Amino acid sequence: MDLCDYAAYQLVWMIKRKQVSACEVLESTLRRINAVDGMPGQIEGDRNAEPDKIHAFISLTAERARRQAQQIDQAIQAGEEVGPLAGVPFTVKDIFCVADTLSTAGSKILSNFVAPYTATPVARVEQAGGILLGKVNLDEFTFGSSNESSAFQPSPRNPWNTSRVPGGSSGGSAAAVAAGEGCLSIGTDTAGSIRQPAAFCGVVGVKPTYGRVSRYGLIAFGSSLDCPGPLARNVSDAALLLQIMSGVDPHDSTTANLPVPDYVTDLEKPIKGMRIGLSPDYFRITYVDAESGELDQQPIPDDYRQAIYRVAGRLAEMGADIVEEIPMPHTKYSIPAYFVISRVEAASNLHRYDGVKYGYRTQQAVNDLREMYRKTRGEGFGLQPKLRILMGMYVSAAQYSEQYYLRALRVRTLIRRDFEVIFDPNGKYRLHALLTPTTPTTAFPIAQVYGDSVLMQFADQLTVAANHAGLPALSFPCGFDSEGLPFGAQLIGPDFSEDQLLRLARNYELVTESDQWRKRLPPILRNV
Numbered sequence: 001m002d003l004c005d006y007a008a009y010q011l012v013w014m015i016k017r018k019q020v021s022a023c024e025v026l027e028s029t030l031r032r033i034n035a036v037d038g039m040p041g042q043i044e045g046d047r048n049a050e051p052d053k054i055h056a057f058i059s060l061t062a063e064r065a066r067r068q069a070q071q072i073d074q075a076i077q078a079g080e081e082v083g084p085l086a087g088v089p090f091t092v093k094d095i096f097c098v099a100d101t102l103s104t105a106g107s108k109i110l111s112n113f114v115a116p117y118t119a120t121p122v123a124r125v126e127q128a129g130g131i132l133l134g135k136v137n138l139d140e141f142t143f144g145s146s147n148e149s150s151a152f153q154p155s156p157r158n159p160w161n162t163s164r165v166p167g168g169s170s171g172g173s174a175a176a177v178a179a180g181e182g183c184l185s186i187g188t189d190t191a192g193s194i195r196q197p198a199a200f201c202g203v204v205g206v207k208p209t210y211g212r213v214s215r216y217g218l219i220a221f222g223s224s225l226d227c228p229g230p231l232a233r234n235v236s237d238a239a240l241l242l243q244i245m246s247g248v249d250p251h252d253s254t255t256a257n258l259p260v261p262d263y264v265t266d267l268e269k270p271i272k273g274m275r276i277g278l279s280p281d282y283f284r285i286t287y288v289d290a291e292s293g294e295l296d297q298q299p300i301p302d303d304y305r306q307a308i309y310r311v312a313g314r315l316a317e318m319g320a321d322i323v324e325e326i327p328m329p330h331t332k333y334s335i336p337a338y339f340v341i342s343r344v345e346a347a348s349n350l351h352r353y354d355g356v357k358y359g360y361r362t363q364q365a366v367n368d369l370r371e372m373y374r375k376t377r378g379e380g381f382g383l384q385p386k387l388r389i390l391m392g393m394y395v396s397a398a399q400y401s402e403q404y405y406l407r408a409l410r411v412r413t414l415i416r417r418d419f420e421v422i423f424d425p426n427g428k429y430r431l432h433a434l435l436t437p438t439t440p441t442t443a444f445p446i447a448q449v450y451g452d453s454v455l456m457q458f459a460d461q462l463t464v465a466a467n468h469a470g471l472p473a474l475s476f477p478c479g480f481d482s483e484g485l486p487f488g489a490q491l492i493g494p495d496f497s498e499d500q501l502l503r504l505a506r507n508y509e510l511v512t513e514s515d516q517w518r519k520r521l522p523p524i525l526r527n528v
Contacts, residue, residue, distance in 0.1 A: 002528075003028035008088045008183040008237040012129075015087040018076065022069040022087030026131055029089045030062055032180045033133070035528045036159075041137045041152030043111050048154070052162050054524065055154045056176040058094050059102050060134040065089070068131045085244060086129030090184040091176050094135035095142055095169075096122050096228075097217040105219045106140045106150040106169075109353045109360045109380030119217020120252065121186055121228045121245040128244045133182050136172030142193055142221045143346070143384035145459040146449060147171030151382055157446070158201060159522035160485055164443040167197030167459075173231045174201035178522055184241050185231045190221050191338055192438075192463025194229045195475035199438035199488020202477045202522075204238045204505065205231045207463075209496045210470035211256035213242075214249035222345040225338075225467045235476065235506040239263040242498060261499045267506040272319025274432040274504065277326035277422060278312060282436035285461055286332035295332065300440050307479045307487045308437050314511050315435075315504065326422055326429060330414040334465045335458055337415070340395050340408035341468075347392025350385055353377065416469040423494040432500055436462055438475040438488035466492050474501040476508065479517050 003011070003025045014020045038053025039045070040060065072087045097103045097115035104110045118126070126132060137156050139149040146165040147155045156172045158164040159179040166175040170187030174197035177185050187194045189207035198205025206229045213228045220226060230241035246260045283305055289296045299305070312322045355361035355376030362375035381389075395404035422429045439462060449459070466473040471492055478489040489508075491501045512518060 002032065002180070004032045004089070004180045006183075007234055008085065008232065009240055011088050011183065012084065012086055015072070016076065016082065022072040022131065023066070025087055026065055026069040026089055029133065029180070029182060032528065033057070033060065036179050036524050037181060039154070041150060041155060043108055043151055045153035050154065051157070052524075054157055054159060054162070054175050054179050054181070056091070056136045056156050056172045056179070056181055058104060058106070058135050058137050058152050058172075061101060061132060062134075065131050065133055068126070072129055072131070083127065083129035084240065085125060087131060088129070088184060089131045089133050089182045090125060090186065091133050091136045091173060091182040092122055093138050093170050093173050093185065093187045095138055095188055095219050096186065097219070098122055098132065098135070101135065103135070103219070104152065106138045106152055107380065107382065107385065108151045109377070111151070111360055113359045117217065120214035120249045122217065124244050125186065125241070130184070136176050136185065138172055139169035140382045140384055141219070141346070141350070142169035142188060142190055143388060144168045145192070145196060146444075147197075148446065149382060149384045158443050159524045160202060161443070161483070162524065163445055164485065165200065165446055167200035167443065169193040170205070170231065171197045174198050174203055174205065177201070177203045177231050177233055179524060183232065184237060186245070187229060187231050188218060189227045189229055189467065190225045190342065191467055192460040194231060195438050195463050195473060195488070195490060196460060198231055198475040199486065200443040202486030203231055203233055204235055204477070205229065205475045206238050206242055206498065206502075207466060207473045208242065208246065208498055209256070209472045211254050212472070212496065212498065213245045214252040214255050216249055216251035220349040222342040223349065224345060225342060227467070235502055235509055236264070236267060239267055239502045256496070258496065263499050263502055266499065267503055268510065269503055270319060271315065271504055271507045273321065274500070275321045275323055275430055276312065276315055276504070277429060277431040277434045278322065278324045279326040279328045279434060279436065281328040281331045282434070282462055285440050285458060287458055300437055303481055304437055304441070304487055308435065308489055311478050311489045311508060312435055314508060318507055318511055320504070323429060323431065326431070326434065328418050328422070328465070330411065330418050331465050333411045334415060334468060335461050337408040337411040337468065338460070338464050340404050341412065343388050343392035344396045344405055345392070346385075346388040347396070350381075350389055353380065355380070412468045415465050419469045419471055419492070432493065432497070433504055434492045436490045436492065438462060438490040442481045442483070442485035442487060462490065471495060472498045472501055474505055476505045478508075480520065
């Protein structure tokens with residue numbers, strides 16, 4: 001096994017004991033990137049180039065990483081204290097600012113923007129000894145669920161089948177982790193953008209409670225929904241990364257001034273007596289019929305349903321109490337509410353990109369400032385940002401605000417109340433977590449859904465309710481479908497219950513560690 005395939009916690013143990021060096025781990029990881037990644041995404045790149053490669057990266061900062069690794073090795077040789085992630089290679093979704101690197105948000109309008117400072121979650125990981133490999137691709141400004149909308153092409157592909165999408169918008173992060181291109185990655189989740197690609201790529205992804213991790217330095221999409229979080233190949237690594245990223249930040253007034261529990265120490269504590277819920281509302285998708293305008297329903301595939309029930313069965317073997325028929329009546333309205341709220345917030349956040357202070361500016365001749373704005377945005381934004389600006393301005397206009405925006409906010413409150421009822425420790429259900437599928441399907445083929453904004457959005461129906469409610473949620477692998485594509489199971493818990501969710505997922509890892517499906521590797525790794 002190559003060094004790049006070891007878990008982060010294993011690498012830290014070996015590096016600190018001088019069994020391997022941080023430089024050796026880094027070079028192993030760079031060789032893997034060279035073997036499987038292919039050309040990085042670039043503006044006006046060929047969407048169909050190298051279809052058998054991953055294309056996770058927008059920019060690879062190899063020399064910067066080598067300097068960091070050398071500093072870690074020198075500190076260890078000198079007997080100095082090093083951090084809990086000493087020498088561990090990680091990637092960052094290119095929606096975070098990192099000082100002196102291109103920070104593009106996957107958009108042409110920021111294709112020349114070099115950040116002057118580093119986002120708090122990234123800075124904390126580097127301070128803990130993490131080695132930054134570079135910035136990975138994403139849907140433009142995180143607007144999408146497949147990673148195909150990036151202005152930097154070719155966009156990432158799924159390591160389990162390169163004709164499939166890796167999910168979005170943190171698809172570059174999930175694909176890189178699954179393919180061994182860094183043990184860890186920092187992504188963001190606005191409607192499921194960590195958990196959905198984690199499920200598609202067979203890795204672990206955590207959306208923390210809103211306010212648990214700082215958003216300082218994150219290029220905003222929906223400010224009331226965005227959550228930075230970790231992606232990793234196993235629960236222990238995800239817990240370690242979340243531990244380092246979490247905590248109050250004076251630069252971000254929305255961070256919670258609460259102590260951060262030790263997510264790592266109690267990971268393998270027994271789960272006997274924990275109450276896990278199953279809801280019929282999470283085993284079907286509700287959508288608007290285009291012809292009738294009425295809500296229609298479709299069950300998730302039977303093999304996916306069976307996979308989730310197998311997870312419940314294994315947790316029950318370990319002493320958890322499984323509670324079925326949990327009502328979540330407002331989950332079906334999550335996507336319509338998200339359509340409205342996220343577009344209003346996106347339109348507001350996108351107004352700062354005008355070609356004046358930073359980023360791309362039109363090279364065409366202009367007569368006045370207004371024309372410069374119009375041409376810069378017309379050339380710099382892709383289709384998805386333009387659609388969100390138009391819709392956001394429409395539904396927030398004075399004459400439509402009550403009809404759309406304020407109604408969506410009320411629906412969000414109802415979604416939150418559904419969770420409060422089932423997690424109430426003195427209520428009828430008294431759940432510690434809700435167990436659901438992460439996605440309605442496994443990874444879909446490239447170009448199959450891209451271009452249909454409504455259909456694309458419904459890929460997030462099972463994840464977005466946690467964003468509306470501000471609750472923590474975790475996706476972890478739980479098997480494969482008949483085509484060899486990963487299933488993802490999701491746990492959603494009460495506010496600041498990340499430790500409970502991680503413990504449940506880790507116990508599931510333990511009880512299934514000898515299962516045959518755990519031995520599978522992404523096909524792209526078979527010949528490296």
